[in-house]
Amino acid sequence: MTFDLFVLPFFLGLLFLLAVLFIKYSRWIAMMSGPDRVKAGMALFSVGMLKTMWEVFLESLLHRKMFKRNPLLGYMHMSFALGWFLLIVMGNLESRVYSGGHINPPYYPIFLKFFIHDKRVLPFEIFTLPGFFRFTMDLILLFVLSGLVLAIFKRTRSRWFGMKRATKHNKLDKWAITSLWLIFPMRLLAESFTAGLYKGGGFITNSLGSIFDAVLPLQYLAYPAWWAYSTMLGVFFVTLPWSRFMHIPTEVMLIYLRNAGIKQGKYPGSFAELELRACPRCGVCIDVCQMNDAGLNGSTAVYFIRALRENRAEVQLNSNCMMCGRCLEACPVGIDTLGLRVGARSVDNIMVASDFSYLLPQPSVKRKADVVYFAGCMGHLTPGVKNAMQKIFKNAGVNYNFIDKDGSICCGRPLKLAGLKDAASKLTDENTLKILETRADLLVTSCPICYKIFSDDYKLKGMQVMHHSVYIDKLVTEGLLTLQPSALRAVYHDPCELGRGSGIYLEPRNVLKQIAEVAEVAEHGVNSLCCGGSIGELGMNSTQRNTIRDGALKMLCEPQPDVLVTACPLCKKTFDSGNQVAVKDIAEMVAESMTINRQPVNNKELVEA
Amino acid sequence: MPKHVIVIGAGPAGLETSANLAKLGIAVTLVEKEESTGGHVKQWHALFPALLPGTEALDAIRKGMPENVRVQNKTTVTGIEAVNNYFTVSGHNGWQEKADAIVFATGFQLFDARRKEEYGYGIYENVITSADLEEMFATGKSLVNRHGNKPERIGFVHCVGSRDEKVNNLHCSKVCCITAVKQAIEVKQMLPEAEVFCFYMDLRMFGRHYEELYKEAQEKYNIQFIRGRLSESAEDQDGNIVLKVEDTLLGKPLRIKAGLLVLMVGMEPLAGTKSLADKLGLTKVPDGFIQPADEVLQSNFTELPGVFVAGACSGPKSVSDTLADARSAALAVAGFLKL
Amino acid sequence: MEKKARQFGYTITRDRQIDYDANKHDISKIVAAAEPSLNLCISCGTCSATCSAALFTDFSLRHVILLLRRGETSGLAKEVAKCMLCGKCQLVCPRNVSTRNLIIQISKAVIPAQL
Incomplete structure (x- = not known):
C-alpha cells in the first residue's frame, strides 16, 4: 500500500507550488537581459558553482550570519532550515531501505511511517540500517522541534535573541507561519500515534506512542493526525509563493545569480524582483535602522521591501532612507537594500529632467602637479578642513594642485542616490575629463561622498584615488609628517560613505591614535551610526533629521570626549549644528598637531598656480 | 522683618532692578559671577543710537546705588530651591542666602x-565679530589687517547666529x-576712504531714531546695503576675504572681496540660565530664553510665584529696553511682596 | 480690466506684470503638499550664493521659489533641470528648507505643464 487519500493535500500543494515556482522563475529568466542570461548559464558549469553550493550550505542552511548576530537566533533559524532539509534527505534515504531504491512518489518518504510499520528493530537499536534511520529521524525531528520552541519564545522574548523589535507580519505571513509551525508537531503526533498502535517508531515516537496508547484511543486519532500533518504541509506550500517563505527557494537562486556576477541594472528588473522575494522578513534590519528615531518605523528595509514586492511602495517610503547601509551590513541574506531603494527612486523620478548643457569646456589646468586635491562641494562649507589640508600638503612638501579651489561641479553621487543615474553619469564624465587633464598620479578628496563615486564609477586611468584620511596616514607612514601627541580624549565617528561605503576604518584611527587618546563607542566601525545629515535621504524634515543627529551624538558622547573627530564635511557640519561637543575633521586634528618642517621635504614648486 | 530679594546677574538689568528695589526699601543681594558689575556693556564702546559711551552709561546706572544693595561678586549661582515662602539660593563657592523673591537678570551670551x-x-585672520570690533574701538586699536594695512573695504554680515x-x-x-549701522558709521569715521558694505536679510530698524541712524549711514557715510545673506567666505593670497552672497534684489550671485569682515553675532540664551530654570522647575523655557507668565500682560512674572x-534672559533686548x-x-517684585 | 483700460486710452503691456489672478497656482499647491518647507523660504539668497550650478549658469533656487509661489511656472522646468542636487543649499538654508527634495518635487510637478 503506497497511497492513501490523506496524502492529497500535501501532494497537490506540492504540485501547485512547483507549478507556480516554474512560472515565476521562467518569467524572471525571460526578463533578464541577454548578457545576464549567458552569464547565468555559464555559471552553472563553472568552478564558482562549488562556491555557490558552499555559500548556500553556510547561509541558507547553517545561517552563519544569523549566528554571528546572535547564537540563539542562529540556532533557531538553523534548526528549522537544516533540520527540515535533513528530514527530507534522510527520509528519502530511509524510504529506499524499504522500497529497494525504486523511484517513489514524493509523498512516500514524507509519510513513510504511515505506510511502513517495521517492528524488526527496537527503538534504541541504532547499529542496523533501519534502526539507524529510525533513531536519526527522531533526533532530527527533535532538533526541528527545539527550534519551534525557541520560535514561540521569541514571540514574547525577542530580546533574548538580540532583537528589540520584531517584524509585524501581515495576514498571509501569519497563515504561512502557523501552518509551518504546526507541520512538525503534527508529524510528531502522527508518527507517535502510529508507533503507539503498531510499534516501529524511533526513541521518541515509540516512547510517546506508548504513553499516548495508555491514555488515548489511538485507533481513532492516528489517521486524522496524518490528515492534519498532510494538510499543514499543503497549506504551507500553497501560501509559500506569496508569503515571506518564498525566500527559501529564492535565496538559493539569489546566491547563484550573485556569484554569477549579475547585478541590478539601471532600472529594477528581474534581479530586483528576486531580491525582493529573497527577504525572509526576519526583522534583523529593523533595530539597526535609525529611521525609527525619526518615527519612520515603516521605512525600514523589511517593510520597504515588502511594500515594493506588493507593488505599494510610495514616493515617501522610497525617499525615507539615509542610505547609511546599516541594514545592508546586517542583512543575513545580503540583499542589496540600498540598490533596491535607488532602483525604486529611479522609477519615481523617471520624469525628472536634467540639463547640464551649460557646462562648457573648462579651461585646461596649466600647472602639472603630483597630487590633485578635490575638496568637494561640502568641503567649501568647512573651510577649516580645506585649510588644514593645504597646510598638510605644504608641510609635507607635496607638489599639489587644488583643482576646485574656486568651486566645482558636483561629483554626481547625490544624483545617483536619487535614482537619477543618467544625469549623474553626465557629471561623472565631465569631472573625469577635468581630473584626467591634470595628469597627476593621485587624486585626494576630503569628501567621502565624492570618494565613494570616484572609486566606484569614475574611470581614472592611471590615477589613484584616496580619501584624505588614507593619504595622511600614508604621509605619516612615509615620514613626511610628524605628529605630536596631545592629552585630548577623542571619539572617532566613521562616516557612512567612508566606512561601510568604502571599507575605510583603520587609517583614520591609525592617524588619530598618534594625536589623541581614542575612545571607541558602542556603535563604531561597520556599526557606526549615521549623523542624520545624509544626502541620500530625500523625505525627512529638519526636526526628524535633528532627532537622528541627537541620538547619534548622545551615543558618541558617552565616553565624554574632548573632541569628536570625523572625516566627512557633511558629518562635521551636521554634528556641529547639534552643539554638544567640539567637532573636528581628522585633517584639522593633524594640521594642529603636526611638527612644522622648517624646510619643505623636497624642493618642488609649492606655491599654487 | 524687612523683605529680602536676590537678583541674579549684575548687568544693566540686574543693576537697575536692584537699585529700584532698594529705593522701595527692600534689601537686595545682587549676585554676579564676575569680579565687577556691568555685564556685556563693559565691553561696549558706544551704544546706539546716540553713540553714548558704554562706560558712561554704566556709571549713570551705578551712580546713587542705595546702600541696601549688597553685591555678592565672583559667585556663580548653582542652585535655587523653593522652600515654603522663601527661596534658598546657593553659589559655587559655598555662598548661600535666603530670599523672599528672586529676579533672573542673567542676560544672554x-x-x-x-x-x-x-x-x-x-x-581667517581678517574675519572678526562685532564684539571684537567694539573692543578694538574701546581700546583704541587701529583698524588694520594682518599685513598692517588699513582695509580698503569692510563688510558687515547681519544675522550671524x-x-x-x-x-x-x-x-x-x-x-x-x-x-x-552704528559700527559701520564708526568705521567710516576712522577710515573715511574705506568702502563699507552691510549684507542683510531684512533691516529691522524698529527703535526710536534707528531709521534716522540708517539714513545718516547712507546720507553722510555712503554705506552700502546689499540684500543677501553670506553663504561662505574664502581667503585670497593677500588675506582678503572673498565673500559669496546673492545680490537678491538684482538676482545675481555676487563675489566681493573685503579686507575686513565683521560678523554681527547675535544673542543666545545663557546655558546656565536654562539649567537654573530647570532646577527651579520653570517649564516655560522653550528655546533657553525664559518665557514670562504672559508676554504682553505679565512680562516680568514667571509661572512660579x-x-x-x-x-535679556527672557529674550534679546537693547540696553534701553533692558x-x-x-x-x-x-x-512687579514690590507688588508681589505687598509693599 | 484690459477692456476698460483701452476704453480710456491706455494699453497695459501685459508681459511686464505678474498677472497673479490669471496665473494658475495648482503647481505651487502640489509642490507645497509634497514638500511643505517650500513655504518657509525667506528669500535670503544663501542657496543661490552657494549654488554649484550658479557658478556656470543663472540658476537661482530663490528665484525659482518666488516664481513658483507667484504662479509664474512656464519656465520652471528648464530652470530646475540645471540643479546638480549637490546639497550645498540644504546645508546653508537658515530656514531648513529641504531644498533637494523641493527641486525634485518641482521638477515632477511641472511635467504635466510641459506635456
Missing part, C-alpha cells in the same frame, strides 16, 4: 561665531541691525 564655520571666524535654524537659533536678536525676570524692563521688574 554672544553667539560663538566659530559655529558658522563657513564664515571663517577663527580660520540669529534667524538661523542651522545653529538652532530661530529668533531675531533685535540689536544687530542697528549695531551694524516669587520668581521674576528682567532684561533698563525699562528692569524698572518694571522692580515694581
Whole structure:
C-alpha cells in the first residue's frame, strides 16, 4: 500500500507550488537581459558553482550570519532550515531501505511511517540500517522541534535573541507561519500515534506512542493526525509563493545569480524582483535602522521591501532612507537594500529632467602637479578642513594642485542616490575629463561622498584615488609628517560613505591614535551610526533629521570626549549644528598637531598656480 | 522683618532692578559671577543710537546705588530651591542666602561665531565679530589687517547666529541691525576712504531714531546695503576675504572681496540660565530664553510665584529696553511682596 | 480690466506684470503638499550664493521659489533641470528648507505643464 487519500493535500500543494515556482522563475529568466542570461548559464558549469553550493550550505542552511548576530537566533533559524532539509534527505534515504531504491512518489518518504510499520528493530537499536534511520529521524525531528520552541519564545522574548523589535507580519505571513509551525508537531503526533498502535517508531515516537496508547484511543486519532500533518504541509506550500517563505527557494537562486556576477541594472528588473522575494522578513534590519528615531518605523528595509514586492511602495517610503547601509551590513541574506531603494527612486523620478548643457569646456589646468586635491562641494562649507589640508600638503612638501579651489561641479553621487543615474553619469564624465587633464598620479578628496563615486564609477586611468584620511596616514607612514601627541580624549565617528561605503576604518584611527587618546563607542566601525545629515535621504524634515543627529551624538558622547573627530564635511557640519561637543575633521586634528618642517621635504614648486 | 530679594546677574538689568528695589526699601543681594558689575556693556564702546559711551552709561546706572544693595561678586549661582515662602539660593563657592523673591537678570551670551564655520571666524585672520570690533574701538586699536594695512573695504554680515535654524537659533536678536549701522558709521569715521558694505536679510530698524541712524549711514557715510545673506567666505593670497552672497534684489550671485569682515553675532540664551530654570522647575523655557507668565500682560512674572525676570534672559533686548524692563521688574517684585 | 483700460486710452503691456489672478497656482499647491518647507523660504539668497550650478549658469533656487509661489511656472522646468542636487543649499538654508527634495518635487510637478 503506497497511497492513501490523506496524502492529497500535501501532494497537490506540492504540485501547485512547483507549478507556480516554474512560472515565476521562467518569467524572471525571460526578463533578464541577454548578457545576464549567458552569464547565468555559464555559471552553472563553472568552478564558482562549488562556491555557490558552499555559500548556500553556510547561509541558507547553517545561517552563519544569523549566528554571528546572535547564537540563539542562529540556532533557531538553523534548526528549522537544516533540520527540515535533513528530514527530507534522510527520509528519502530511509524510504529506499524499504522500497529497494525504486523511484517513489514524493509523498512516500514524507509519510513513510504511515505506510511502513517495521517492528524488526527496537527503538534504541541504532547499529542496523533501519534502526539507524529510525533513531536519526527522531533526533532530527527533535532538533526541528527545539527550534519551534525557541520560535514561540521569541514571540514574547525577542530580546533574548538580540532583537528589540520584531517584524509585524501581515495576514498571509501569519497563515504561512502557523501552518509551518504546526507541520512538525503534527508529524510528531502522527508518527507517535502510529508507533503507539503498531510499534516501529524511533526513541521518541515509540516512547510517546506508548504513553499516548495508555491514555488515548489511538485507533481513532492516528489517521486524522496524518490528515492534519498532510494538510499543514499543503497549506504551507500553497501560501509559500506569496508569503515571506518564498525566500527559501529564492535565496538559493539569489546566491547563484550573485556569484554569477549579475547585478541590478539601471532600472529594477528581474534581479530586483528576486531580491525582493529573497527577504525572509526576519526583522534583523529593523533595530539597526535609525529611521525609527525619526518615527519612520515603516521605512525600514523589511517593510520597504515588502511594500515594493506588493507593488505599494510610495514616493515617501522610497525617499525615507539615509542610505547609511546599516541594514545592508546586517542583512543575513545580503540583499542589496540600498540598490533596491535607488532602483525604486529611479522609477519615481523617471520624469525628472536634467540639463547640464551649460557646462562648457573648462579651461585646461596649466600647472602639472603630483597630487590633485578635490575638496568637494561640502568641503567649501568647512573651510577649516580645506585649510588644514593645504597646510598638510605644504608641510609635507607635496607638489599639489587644488583643482576646485574656486568651486566645482558636483561629483554626481547625490544624483545617483536619487535614482537619477543618467544625469549623474553626465557629471561623472565631465569631472573625469577635468581630473584626467591634470595628469597627476593621485587624486585626494576630503569628501567621502565624492570618494565613494570616484572609486566606484569614475574611470581614472592611471590615477589613484584616496580619501584624505588614507593619504595622511600614508604621509605619516612615509615620514613626511610628524605628529605630536596631545592629552585630548577623542571619539572617532566613521562616516557612512567612508566606512561601510568604502571599507575605510583603520587609517583614520591609525592617524588619530598618534594625536589623541581614542575612545571607541558602542556603535563604531561597520556599526557606526549615521549623523542624520545624509544626502541620500530625500523625505525627512529638519526636526526628524535633528532627532537622528541627537541620538547619534548622545551615543558618541558617552565616553565624554574632548573632541569628536570625523572625516566627512557633511558629518562635521551636521554634528556641529547639534552643539554638544567640539567637532573636528581628522585633517584639522593633524594640521594642529603636526611638527612644522622648517624646510619643505623636497624642493618642488609649492606655491599654487 | 524687612523683605529680602536676590537678583541674579549684575548687568544693566540686574543693576537697575536692584537699585529700584532698594529705593522701595527692600534689601537686595545682587549676585554676579564676575569680579565687577556691568555685564556685556563693559565691553561696549558706544551704544546706539546716540553713540553714548558704554562706560558712561554704566556709571549713570551705578551712580546713587542705595546702600541696601549688597553685591555678592565672583559667585556663580548653582542652585535655587523653593522652600515654603522663601527661596534658598546657593553659589559655587559655598555662598548661600535666603530670599523672599528672586529676579533672573542673567542676560544672554554672544553667539560663538566659530559655529558658522563657513564664515571663517577663527580660520581667517581678517574675519572678526562685532564684539571684537567694539573692543578694538574701546581700546583704541587701529583698524588694520594682518599685513598692517588699513582695509580698503569692510563688510558687515547681519544675522550671524540669529534667524538661523542651522545653529538652532530661530529668533531675531533685535540689536544687530542697528549695531551694524552704528559700527559701520564708526568705521567710516576712522577710515573715511574705506568702502563699507552691510549684507542683510531684512533691516529691522524698529527703535526710536534707528531709521534716522540708517539714513545718516547712507546720507553722510555712503554705506552700502546689499540684500543677501553670506553663504561662505574664502581667503585670497593677500588675506582678503572673498565673500559669496546673492545680490537678491538684482538676482545675481555676487563675489566681493573685503579686507575686513565683521560678523554681527547675535544673542543666545545663557546655558546656565536654562539649567537654573530647570532646577527651579520653570517649564516655560522653550528655546533657553525664559518665557514670562504672559508676554504682553505679565512680562516680568514667571509661572512660579516669587520668581521674576528682567532684561535679556527672557529674550534679546537693547540696553534701553533692558533698563525699562528692569524698572518694571522692580515694581512687579514690590507688588508681589505687598509693599 | 484690459477692456476698460483701452476704453480710456491706455494699453497695459501685459508681459511686464505678474498677472497673479490669471496665473494658475495648482503647481505651487502640489509642490507645497509634497514638500511643505517650500513655504518657509525667506528669500535670503544663501542657496543661490552657494549654488554649484550658479557658478556656470543663472540658476537661482530663490528665484525659482518666488516664481513658483507667484504662479509664474512656464519656465520652471528648464530652470530646475540645471540643479546638480549637490546639497550645498540644504546645508546653508537658515530656514531648513529641504531644498533637494523641493527641486525634485518641482521638477515632477511641472511635467504635466510641459506635456
